[in-house]
């Protein structure tokens with residue numbers, strides 16, 4: 461039995477689950493449900509959900525917020541030893557910020573074929589003209605990440621049709637409240 465927590469190696473799914481909890485919080489707050497965490501040396505140094513509506517700020521995407529937290533935690537804008545986990549493929553703004561921050565790796569859940577900028581619609585993270593390339597891994601817990609997004613927009617459509625608030629459906633696969 462491993463007594464020392466530092467010896468436990470957390471995998472990508474572990475951190476994506478934490479990002480999913482953040483996305484759930486976004487949904488509860490009426491924000492488009494995207495959650496992100498920043499991880500360094502196996503430790504979470506930033507966690508946030510999309511807060512565009514709450515902050516009335518188009519740049520308040522979950523990824524931007526966790527990068528700001530990670531830079532503060534490191535006292536350095538260079539995030540070359542930081543991995544970002546996010547439930548949806550980053551947009552052009554966030555992918556660009558990741559390149560500028562020299563993020564080591566981005567791990568995302570659901571791909572965004574329409575506007576994803578980590579290889580789906582655009583490849584900003586891998587563009588050869590950029591000074592830094594961000595390693596990309598997609599599709600981690602994709603069904604869960606997709607579910608929370610689809611459920612959010614399904615409820616939104618119903619609400620606009622009926623004028624009534626529709627209760628959030630909990631994803632049984634996620635379980636618990638966690639973080």
Ligand SMILES: [Zn+2]
Pocket residue numbers: 521523550551552553554555
């Ligand atoms: Zn974004």
